[in-house]
Amino acid sequence: xxxxxxDATVIANVRLSRDYSVLSLAAxxxxxxxxxxxxxxxxxxxxxxxxxxRPFSVFEVLRNGAGEVTGVSxxxxxxxxxxxxxxxxxxxxxxSCLGPLGVPFTPVAAPRQAWMVAGGVGLxxxxxxxxxxAASNTPTTLFYGARTADELFYLDxxxxxxxxxxxxxxxxxxxAGRHCIKxxxxxxLEDALKAVGPAGAMVYACGPEPMLEAVAKLAxxxxxxxxVSVERVMGCGLGGCYSCVVPVKHGGENANLVRSCINGPxxxxxxxxxx
Amino acid sequence: xxTPDLSVAIGSLTLPNPLIAASGxxxxxxxxxxxxxxxxxxxxxSKGLFMKERQGHPPPRIVETxxxxxxxxxxQGIGVHRFxxxxxxxxxAAGARTFVNVCxxxxxxxxxxxxxxxxxxxxAAIELNISCPNIKEGGIQFGCSLEGTYGVVNAVKxxxxxxxxxxxxxxxxxxxxxxxxxxxxxxxxxxxVNTFLAMAIDVETRRPKITNVLGGLSGPAIRPxxxxxxxxxxxxxxxxxxxxxxxxxxxxxIEFMLAGSTAVQIGTQNFVDPFxxxxxxxxxxxxxxxxxxxxxxxxxxAFDPTPPKATHA
Numbered sequence: 056x057x058x059x060x061x062d063a064t065v066i067a068n069v070r071l072s073r074d075y076s077v078l079s080l081a082a083x084x085x086x087x088x089x090x091x092x093x094x095x096x097x098x099x100x101x102x103x104x105x106x107x108x109r110p111f112s113v114f115e116v117l118r119n120g121a122g123e124v125t126g127v128s129x130x131x132x133x134x135x136x137x138x139x140x141x142x143x144x145x146x147x148x149x150x151s152c153l154g155p156l157g158v159p160f161t162p163v164a165a166p167r168q169a170w171m172v173a174g175g176v177g178l179x180x181x182x183x184x185x186x187x188x189a190a191s192n193t194p195t196t197l198f199y200g201a202r203t204a205d206e207l208f209y210l211d212x213x214x215x216x217x218x219x220x221x222x223x224x225x226x227x228x229x230x231a232g233r234h235c236i237k238x239x240x241x242x243x244l245e246d247a248l249k250a251v252g253p254a255g256a257m258v259y260a261c262g263p264e265p266m267l268e269a270v271a272k273l274a275x276x277x278x279x280x281x282x283v284s285v286e287r288v289m290g291c292g293l294g295g296c297y298s299c300v301v302p303v304k305h306g307g308e309n310a311n312l313v314r315s316c317i318n319g320p321x322x323x324x325x326x327x328x329x330x
Numbered sequence: 331x332x333t334p335d336l337s338v339a340i341g342s343l344t345l346p347n348p349l350i351a352a353s354g355x356x357x358x359x360x361x362x363x364x365x366x367x368x369x370x371x372x373x374x375x376s377k378g379l380f381m382k383e384r385q386g387h388p389p390p391r392i393v394e395t396x397x398x399x400x401x402x403x404x405x406q407g408i409g410v411h412r413f414x415x416x417x418x419x420x421x422x423a424a425g426a427r428t429f430v431n432v433c434x435x436x437x438x439x440x441x442x443x444x445x446x447x448x449x450x451x452x453x454a455a456i457e458l459n460i461s462c463p464n465i466k467e468g469g470i471q472f473g474c475s476l477e478g479t480y481g482v483v484n485a486v487k488x489x490x491x492x493x494x495x496x497x498x499x500x501x502x503x504x505x506x507x508x509x510x511x512x513x514x515x516x517x518x519x520x521x522x523v524n525t526f527l528a529m530a531i532d533v534e535t536r537r538p539k540i541t542n543v544l545g546g547l548s549g550p551a552i553r554p555x556x557x558x559x560x561x562x563x564x565x566x567x568x569x570x571x572x573x574x575x576x577x578x579x580x581x582x583x584i585e586f587m588l589a590g591s592t593a594v595q596i597g598t599q600n601f602v603d604p605f606x607x608x609x610x611x612x613x614x615x616x617x618x619x620x621x622x623x624x625x626x627x628x629x630x631x632a633f634d635p636t637p638p639k640a641t642h643a
Contacts, residue, residue, distance in 0.1 A: 287389060298391045
């Protein structure tokens with residue numbers, strides 16, 4: 056289905072911390088079309104600075120009490136001018152929301168396990184993927200790393216879906232009674248890969264690029280498939296500008312720079328070429 | 331009042347309306363087929379094409395600036411042969427009027443690419459890219475010297491029957507003199523402006539914001555300069571002028587037409603709003619109705635230089 060462009064009213068903007076917020080948008084036409092891993096292009100309406108929209112993975116597909124889709128939310132981390140504006144929005148404000156866009160994740164099914172690896176704001180695409188995997192009773196684990204425990208969000212949400220949580224913090228701090236391993240998220244991931252059973256696991260990853268590289272290489276080393284969601288500076292989201300390219304290699308071919316907006320953002324981890 | 335006539339003529343070419351998608355801002359056109367009816371546009375300009383495929387510059391390739399963006403994509407492209415084989419038939423099937431943006435590192439390459447396009451089915455016109463600020467060889471070297479501009483237009487005109495439209499760079503002292511050189515060499519029309527050479531620095535790291543360091547500035551920030559340059563060219567040459575630079579809505583299109591544009595191109599705004607086309611077409615019809623204008627071509631160069639009234643508005 057083609058993407059739609061909506062002037063979406065802000066339903067809520069819940070600040071999770073000094074930098075993170077969950078921005079909920081009234082955009083039912085976007086929500087009903089979204090598959091896990093897809094993204095939307097968002098910016099406040101009526102401004103020329105910032106001029107361009109920013110890409111955000113769809114975080115949640117929102118539903119009302121009757122189960123009807125009412126919109127989508129995005130997980131926003133305040134980093135630059137545009138994300139600062141989005142962090143400051145209030146209910147009733149309006150943003151331009153184009154989507155859904157891009158290639159989604161490929162959900163696996165039991166007996167294969169699903170392992171979602173998230174670093175920081177890279178949690179974003181995994182809420183919808185977790186719902187899909189839970190609905191098909193696929194055994195699913197979320198490996199989730201952050202700098203500190205107060206930047207680990209939505210843990211209850213994933214637990215309610217029956218997702219196993221494996222948490223890491225760089226300072227070793229624990230999150231509300233939950234044990235966190237000190238260090239990078241790749242430490243428990245490698246331990247799990249060493250012990251993976253014959254049914255195997257699909258490794259999904261989203262987060263900082265060094266983490267994506269480490270995860271894709273680990274999965275390959277232990278002969279497990281991986282799908283990683285990349286984030287590049289993106290101009291249009293539709294394949295028009297050629298800003299968001301990443302090097303991709305199919306089989307024995309030379310690497311090509313391909314557009315992460317239409318050929319991604321989800322790529323086979325084995326096909327991405329790392330600098 | 332009858333439906334407003336939005337058609338415009340560029341030499342022998344008649345377009346149903348003056349809106350053309352700018353090169354480098356619309357992929358190969360087909361990327362947008364699912365959001366806009368390509369046949370409803372006046373035309374579509376392809377990404378710049380050389381003889382061979384090019385990878386372009388390493389990312390990051392763009393950075394935003396106030397009311398604009400700087401890009402240095404580096405003309406990543408599939409080459410003219412693959413374009414003719416893979417893209418052109420689909421553009422024709424979609425009813426697009428396809429302008430092909432032609433690049434070259436040498437004069438011979440411009441000529442060779444144009445010959446390939448002349449033999450292909452369904453190319454409406456050639457836009458000669460002598461103005462890309464982001465590559466080292468060719469391109470702007472031709473566009474920044476009057477002799478170079480004359481030479482490449484003259485050589486290409488001898489090699490093709492297709493309308494030839496050199497795209498001019500604003501990074502010269504007197505752009506109208508380049509319009510004149512192009513006209514003297516036989517150009518069927520000119521298009522302007524390409525992007526303004528620009529630069530942005532990350533003050534935290536002291537490093538460039540994009541890999542190529544320098545890039546081209548586009549977007550609403552450049553619009554008043556582009557309007558001025560279109561006006562200067564319109565006053566000096568008789569061939570049609572295709573204006574562009576930061577157009578966002580119907581009002582901007584009218585401004586460029588009053589300054590002398592026969593048609594216009596929309597680029598960066600297509601990134602901001604891929605649904606811009608129908609909004610602008612509706613806006614043009616509305617303007618024409620309000621001003622009782624039957625033919626949009628009556629607006630070309632219809633700028634009135636009478637000084638404005640001094641008001642506090």
